[in-house]
Structures are given as structure tokens and as C-alpha cells.
Amino acid sequence: MIRRIANNLHIMHNLYFFWALLAIPAVFMILRYLGDPETAFDLIHPSGELSVRLMIIAMMVSPLRQLFGRRGWTDWLLKRRRAMGVAAFGYALLHLVFYLIDMAVWEQIVKDAMIFSIWTGYIAFAIFAVMALTSNDSAMRMLRANWKRLQRFVYAAAILTALHWVYVDGEWRGALIHFIPLAALEIARVAHIFTKRSRSAAQAEAVT
Numbered sequence: 036m037i038r039r040i041a042n043n044l045h046i047m048h049n050l051y052f053f054w055a056l057l058a059i060p061a062v063f064m065i066l067r068y069l070g071d072p073e074t075a076f077d078l079i080h081p082s083g084e085l086s087v088r089l090m091i092i093a094m095m096v097s098p099l100r101q102l103f104g105r106r107g108w109t110d111w112l113l114k115r116r117r118a119m120g121v122a123a124f125g126y127a128l129l130h131l132v133f134y135l136i137d138m139a140v141w142e143q144i145v146k147d148a149m150i151f152s153i154w155t156g157y158i159a160f161a162i163f164a165v166m167a168l169t170s171n172d173s174a175m176r177m178l179r180a181n182w183k184r185l186q187r188f189v190y191a192a193a194i195l196t197a198l199h200w201v202y203v204d205g206e207w208r209g210a211l212i213h214f215i216p217l218a219a220l221e222i223a224r225v226a227h228i229f230t231k232r233s234r235s236a237a238q239a240e241a242v243t
């Protein structure tokens with residue numbers, strides 16, 4: 036009990052501290068914009084990139100847990116996964132706001148939304164919004180098994196985000212560098228499941 040209280044008081048174990056840490060870049064971005072509204076365009080890039088990074092780290096938690104099992108650091112990441120997912124949505128929202136401010140003209144915004152590189156971003160954002168809104172205990176209880184099904188849409192959001200990134204940038208290196216670790220972990224996770232299954236099938240055969 037005392038150990039648990041001490042653990043919670045320790046700054047790196049404190050979830051509020053972690054939320055505050057995630058909010059720091061947003062504060063700097065907003066202050067920079069307020070200091071000079073001309074910087075809206077420059078802020079599209081860092082907000083989008085931070086959103087993707089947080090999404091990727093949050094998505095890496097499951098395969099890491101499956102591959103390395105329950106350990107101190109995988110437990111630590113799991114406890115913070117929800118915060119990272121919600122923060123990824125928060126930075127995507129900021130990214131959208133800076134984009135809208137920079138564009139300024141509605142006709143141009145609507146015209147832009149028809150372009151592949153941009154509508155992929157809007158759909159990814161819509162998926163993020165649904166996931167962030169249902170990322171709480173009461174939504175989890177209400178949706179039950181459907182909650183897990185809903186969470187799987189994050190893979191669609193990740194693919195759309197990767198396409199959005201490649202097409203707005205006109206090159207694939209930036210996106211590739213970011214998505215390779217996640218793709219490698221997912222492949223390792225699938226391989227791990229298959230070896231485990233074939234091992235237990237072989238064991239069952241040896242017993243009969």
C-alpha cells in the first residue's frame with residue numbers, strides 16, 4: 036500500500052505529469068502562433084509529425100507486450116497508451132486548425148479536400164476523432180466487444196496517414212522511416228503467433 040502511494044507520487048509514475056509532458060509542445064506551438072499569426076503554415080509540419088509519432092508509439096505497445104510479455108517497461112507503456120492516443124488526436128486537431136488558418140479561404144479548402152493527399156488526411160482524422168471520443172471507461176463498457184472492433188480502425192487510420200504524408204510531401208522517405216519500426220513489430224508479432232500455434236499443435240500431436 037505504502038509502496039503503491041510512493042510509486043504514484045514518483046513523478047515518472049504520475050499520469051498527470053505524463054499528460055502535462057504531452058501538452059508542452061502544443062503550448063509552444065500555440066504561443067508561437069499567437070506571437071506571429073504568419074507562422075500558421077510553419078506549424079502544420081511539426082503538429083502533423085508529432086501526431087504521427089504519438090500514434091505510432093501508441094500502436095507499438097500491443098506488439099511489444101506480445102513479444103516481450105509483461106515487464107516493468109511494457110506495463111509502463113500500456114498505462115500511458117490511452118494518453119498517447121488522445122494526444123495524437125489533439126495534435127492532429129492542432130494540425131488541422133493551423134491548416135485551416137493558413138488556407139483562410141473556404142472555397143480553396145473545399146477544393147483541396149477533393150485531392151487525394153488531403154482527403155486521406157481528413158478520413159484519418161475522422162477515425163482518430165471517433166477513437167478519441169470512445170477512449171474512456173464508460174464508452175468501453177457501453178460498446179463491449181464492439182469497442183475492440185472499433186479500435187482496429189487505427190490500422191486504417193495509420194495507412195491513410197502514411198499515404199497522406201507521402202503524397203503531401205511528394206516523397207516517401209520521411210514516412211517510411213517513421214512507419215518501418217511499427218511494420219517490423221507487427222510482422223514479428225504475427226510470426227510469433229504462428230510459431231506459438233504450430234508449437235502447441237505439435238505438442239498436442241505428440242501427446243495423442
Ligand code: HEM
Pocket residue numbers: 079080081083084086087090127130131134153156157158159160163196199200203204209
Ligand atoms: C484533418 C485533415 C488534414 C489536413 C487538411 C492536413 C493537411 C496537411 C497539409 C496541407 C500538409 C502539408 C504541410 C506542408 O507542406 O508543410 C500536411 C502534412 C502532414 N500531415 Fe496532414 N492534414 C490532415 C490530417 C493529418 C493527420 C490526421 C495526420 C496525422 C495523424 C497528419 C500528418 C501529417 C504529416 C506527418 C505531414 C507531413 C509533414 C511534413 O513532413 O511536411 N495530417 N497535412
